[in-house]
Amino acid sequence: MKRKWWKESVVYQVYPQSFMDSNGDGFGDLRGLIEKLDYIKELDANVIWLCPVYLSPKADNGYDICGYRDISPEYGTLDDMRLLIEEMHKRNMKLLMDLVVNHTSDEHPWFIQSRSSRTNPYRDYYIWRDGKNGAGPNNWTSFFGGDAWAWDEHTNQYYLHLFSEKQPDLNWENPAVRQEVYDIMKFWLDLGVDGFRMDVINLISKVPGLPSDGDPAHPAFGGRYFMNGPRIHEYLQEMNRAVFSGRNVMTVGEMPGVTVELAKLYTGEDRGELNMVFQFDLMELDGPKISPTPLNLQAFKDTVVKWQFGLSENGWNSIYLGNHDQPRQVSRFGNDRDYHDESAKMLCTLNMTLQGTPFVYYGEELGMTNAGFTTIGQYRDIETLNLYRDALANGKNEQEILDALAKRSRDNARTPMQWAPVLNAGFTSGKPWLSVNPNYTKYNVETEQNDPDSVLQYYKKMIRLRRSIPTLIYGKFVPVDCQNPYIFSYLRELDGCIIWVLLNFSESQQAYKSPENISNTFYIYGNYQATPTAKIENLLRPYESIVQYVSLT
Ligand code: TEU
Ligand code: CA
Numbered sequence: 001m002k003r004k005w006w007k008e009s010v011v012y013q014v015y016p017q018s019f020m021d022s023n024g025d026g027f028g029d030l031r032g033l034i035e036k037l038d039y040i041k042e043l044d045a046n047v048i049w050l051c052p053v054y055l056s057p058k059a060d061n062g063y064d065i066c067g068y069r070d071i072s073p074e075y076g077t078l079d080d081m082r083l084l085i086e087e088m089h090k091r092n093m094k095l096l097m098d099l100v101v102n103h104t105s106d107e108h109p110w111f112i113q114s115r116s117s118r119t120n121p122y123r124d125y126y127i128w129r130d131g132k133n134g135a136g137p138n139n140w141t142s143f144f145g146g147d148a149w150a151w152d153e154h155t156n157q158y159y160l161h162l163f164s165e166k167q168p169d170l171n172w173e174n175p176a177v178r179q180e181v182y183d184i185m186k187f188w189l190d191l192g193v194d195g196f197r198m199d200v201i202n203l204i205s206k207v208p209g210l211p212s213d214g215d216p217a218h219p220a221f222g223g224r225y226f227m228n229g230p231r232i233h234e235y236l237q238e239m240n241r242a243v244f245s246g247r248n249v250m251t252v253g254e255m256p257g258v259t260v261e262l263a264k265l266y267t268g269e270d271r272g273e274l275n276m277v278f279q280f281d282l283m284e285l286d287g288p289k290i291s292p293t294p295l296n297l298q299a300f301k302d303t304v305v306k307w308q309f310g311l312s313e314n315g316w317n318s319i320y321l322g323n324h325d326q327p328r329q330v331s332r333f334g335n336d337r338d339y340h341d342e343s344a345k346m347l348c349t350l351n352m353t354l355q356g357t358p359f360v361y362y363g364e365e366l367g368m369t370n371a372g373f374t375t376i377g378q379y380r381d382i383e384t385l386n387l388y389r390d391a392l393a394n395g396k397n398e399q400e401i402l403d404a405l406a407k408r409s410r411d412n413a414r415t416p417m418q419w420a421p422v423l424n425a426g427f428t429s430g431k432p433w434l435s436v437n438p439n440y441t442k443y444n445v446e447t448e449q450n451d452p453d454s455v456l457q458y459y460k461k462m463i464r465l466r467r468s469i470p471t472l473i474y475g476k477f478v479p480v481d482c483q484n485p486y487i488f489s490y491l492r493e494l495d496g497c498i499i500w501v502l503l504n505f506s507e508s509q510q511a512y513k514s515p516e517n518i519s520n521t522f523y524i525y526g527n528y529q530a531t532p533t534a535k536i537e538n539l540l541r542p543y544e545s546i547v548q549y550v551s552l553t
Contacts, residue, residue, distance in 0.1 A: 001474060006195070006250035006275055007316055008473055010352075010463050011096070011359045012045035015324045016053050016075055017061065018416050019362055021428035028416075028427070030076040030084050039445065041091045044463045045360060047250065048088065049096040049197050051324055053081070057107050059166040060382050061324075061414075062098075063199060064105035068184040085192040094194035096250060101181045102200045103167040110180075111168050118155050124174045127160040128152075129210065138212040140222030143256075145386040148222065160210075162203060162226060164382055172204040172235055182242040189243070195250030198274070201236070202255040202266075205229030227257035233265060236273040252318055252357075254278045260310030267315035276318045276357060279307065283326055289408040290391050290401065295333060297505045301479070301488050308355055308477040317356025321347060322364055327412040329361075331370040335507055335543065340367055342543035345458040345527035346503050349545035352466040353492065353501045355477050360459070363417055366443045367455035370412040371435070374402065380434055384409040420446040453529070461525060465547070471497045478515075486510040487540060491550070499524070500550045504540035511539055515550070522549040 020032030030053065040048060053075040055067025062072065071078055088095050104111060113122035129137040129149070136149025136158045149158040150165045160169045170177050185196065207225040236253075244251070251274045253266060258279050266273050281303045287293035311317050322329040330336045334343025344367035351358045373379060376388050384405055391401045406412075411434060418440040419426030425440035437443075448454035466472050475492035486506040492499045500521065504510050526546040540546070 001313070002269055003474065004275070005248075006047075007357060008467065009047045009094070009250070009357055010045045010467060011047040011049050011357060012040050012043065013049045013051070013323060013359055013361045015051045015362060015414055017433060018414050018427070020417060020419070021430065021432075024428060024430040025074065026428050026430040026433045027074045029074065030071070030080040034080075034084050034087050037087055037091060037093070041093060043360070043365060043460060044467060046092065046467075047094045047096060047194070049252075049359065050098060052098045052100055054100075057105055057166070059105065059164055063100050064103070064107075064164070064167045065100055066105040066107040066109070069187055082191065089192065094250065095192075096195045096197050096252070097188050097193045098199060099185065099196040099201075100199040101170060101184075102203045103161065103163060103169045106166045106168055114168075115152055115154060115159070118157070124171055125177050125180075126168050127171050127206070127210075128155070128157045129160070131158055138210050138222065138225075140210075140213065140226070144383050145390045160206075162200075164386075169206075170204070172231070178235065178238065182239060185239070185243045189247060189249065194248075195275075196252075197278075198251065198253045200256060201253040201274075202228050202232055202258055202262075202277075204235060205232040223257055228255075228262055233271075233273060236266070237271070240272045240274075250275055252276045252278060256280050260306060263307075263311060264315050267311065269314055276316045278318050278320065278323075281307065282321065286332070290387055290396070290404050292404055292407045297488070298483075298485055300333075300505075301482070304350075304354065304488075305477075305479050305482070308479075312355065312477060317354070318359060319351050319354050319356040320359040320361070321351060322361045322413060323359070324361070324413055325410050327408050328368055328370045329364060330367050331412070332407075333505075336367075336369040339507055339543045340369070341453070341455055342527050342541075342545075344455045345462075346505070346543045346545040348455070348459055348462050349501065349527070349547060350488065350503055352462040353472055353490075353499070353547060355473075355475065355492070358463075358466065360463075361413065363413075363415075365456050365459040366418060366445065366448055368415070368418060368443055369437065369439060370406065371409075371415050371437055373406060373409070373411065373435075376402065376405075378435060379405065379409060379411050381410045381414070384411055418444040420444050458527060465525060469497075469499070470494055471499050475499065480515045481513045484510075484512055487512040489513075489515075491515060498550045498552065500546075500548050502540060502544070502546040502548075504542060504544045507542045509539055509541055511537075514538060515552075517553045518550050519553040520551045522551075524548055 017028045019028040020036050021028050022031035052062035054065045055070040055072050056062045056065050110122050110125045113120050114126045140148040142148045144164050213222045253274045255277045263277050285299050286295045330344040415437045416427035416432050421441045425436045448456035471492050471494040475494035478491040480489040488503040524547045
C-alpha cells in the first residue's frame with residue numbers, strides 16, 4: 001500500500017455559516033474562519049473541508065450554486081478566500097473545496113439560458129424531457145421528496161432535479177458541461193486549494209433513456225438508474241486526466257449508494273479516479289429519517305469490518321460518523337444524556353483508530369449534541385421542512401414527525417459552533433441564523449480548554465496519537481471477539497507493532513474475550529482515569545474505550 005499525505009491526514013469539516021461570524025450579521029463567514037485557524041491547527045487537524053461558499057441563493061445552504069468562481073457576499077470576497085488559503089498554507093494546512101457539480105442553482109446563468117428556449121445553446125447543459133400522461137417522463141423521486149421532474153411552462157418540457165426544484169441536474173453527457181466543470185476545478189486549484197470533496201459525484205452518470213423504476217417492490221426512487229451510472233468511471237478518469245494530472249491533490253467523492261466493490265474501483269490506486277469516497281452504509285442502519293429505529297451494534301460492527309476488509313489491499317477508506325447532513329454522532333451513536341463525555345470520547349477513539357482518513361465535523365470535538373428542537377418553526381433545512389410537509393400530508397401524527405426530526409434532521413448538526421459560555425456561545429454578536437444549542441454553557445471551547453478531562457482534550461490527544469503512530473494509519477485491521485453484541489474490539493498491526501482497541505458501546509459494564517496468545521499489554525490511552533478494568537477482569541465500564549499496545553507469544 002502506497003504511503004500518501006492524504007492517508008496520514010486528519011480532516012476538519014467546517015460548515016461556514018455556522019462556524020464563526022466576524023461581522024455580526026448572524027452568519028458565519030471567511031474572516032471568522034481565518035480568526036479560528038489557530039484553534040483548528042491546535043487540534044492537529046491538517047486539512048479543512050470547507051462546505052460551499054460560492055455564489056448561491058441558499059435554497060440548500062449553498063449546495064445550489066449560481067456562480068462557481070465567486071464567493072457569496074455573506075461569506076466575504078474572493079480576496080478573503082485568497083487570504084484564507086494563504087493563512088492556511090502558512091500553517092501547513094490544506095484546503096478541500098466542496099465541489100457541487102451534479103446540479104447547479106436554477107438561478108445559474110447557464111440554467112436561465114437553458115430554460116429560455118429549446119434551441120438555446122445551453123439547452124443541453126441540463127436534462128429536459130417531454131412529459132408522459134401529463135407527468136414527468138419517469139417515476140423517479142427527489143432526495144428531498146416529491147417528483148424529480150419540474151414542469152417548465154415556458155418551453156413546455158420537464159427538467160430533472162434529484163434534489164430541490166431549485167437544483168436542476170447538469171447533463172454530464174454533454175462534453176461542454178464536463179469541460180466547464182474541469183475549468184472551474186482548475187480555477188480553484190490555480191488559486192491554491194489542495195483538493196475537493198465532490199458532492200454526490202456518483203450521480204452524474206444516468207442510465208440512458210432514464211427508465212422508470214419498474215420494479216413495484218422497489219420504491220419509485222430510481223436510484224438504480226442514477227447512482228453509479230454506466231459512464232461514471234469514464235467521467236472520473238477524464239476529470240482526473242484533465243484536472244489532477246501533475247498535481248498533488250486530495251479528492252473524496254460523496255457517494256450515496258456506493259458499495260465496497262464499487263469503492264474499490266473508485267479509489268483503487270491505479271484506477272486514476274479518486275483518493276477516497278464517503279459511503280453511507282453506517283448512516284442507514286437505524287431506519288429512515290422520518291421513522292428512526294434503535295441502532296443495532298452488531299450490524300454497525302459488521303459494516304465497519306466489511307469496509308475495513310474491503311479496502312485493505314487497494315483503495316482507501318474515509319472515516320466519519322457525522323457531517324452537515326447527519327445528526328450529531330454523540331446523540332446518534334453514543335449516549336448524550338447519562339454518558340455524554342464517555343461516549344463522545346469512545347466514538348472519537350473509533351474514528352481515530354480505524355484504517356482510513358478520519359473526518360472530524362466541527363463541534364464534534366466538543367461533544368456538541370443534537371439541537372433539541374421541539375417545533376417545526378425552529379428548523380431551516382429544506383430537506384427537513386419537506387419531510388415534515390410530506391409526512392403531515394401522508395397523515396402521520398405531528399408529534400411523531402417532530403420526534404423523528406429531533407433525532408435525525410440535518411439542522412441538528414448545523415447549530416452554531418460553541419466557542420465560549422457567553423451570549424450566542426461567542427459565535428455572533430448578532431442574531432444567529434439558527435438557534436444556538438442551550439448546552440453551550442457546558443460544551444464550548446473555552447470551558448473545555450480549561451478542563452483536562454474534557455472531550456476536547458481527549459480529541460487533541462487522540463488526533464496526535466493517530467498522526468504519530470504509523471500502525472494506526474497503515475496497520476492491518478483485525479477484528480476480535482466479533483460476535484460480542486456490546487464491545488467493538490480490534491487489533492491494528494504493522495511491522496510487529498500491535499495495538500488493541502476496545503470500545504464498549506453500551507451503558508453498562510460488559511465482559512469481553514481477549515485475542516489469542518496475548519502475552520502482555522501496555523496501556524496507551526482511554527476515557528476513564530483509573531486503571532482500566534481491562535487489565536484486571538476483562539471487563540469494560542459503560543462506554544469505556546481503551547487503546548493499548550500488545551505483545552503476542
Ligand atoms: O448530500 C447528498 C445526500 O445524499 C444527502 O442529501 C443525504 O441523502 C440526505 O441528507 C439524507 O442523509 C449532498 C450534500 O451533502 C447535501 O448537504 C446536499 O443537500 C445534497 O448533496 C444536494 O447537493
Ligand atoms: Ca457574518
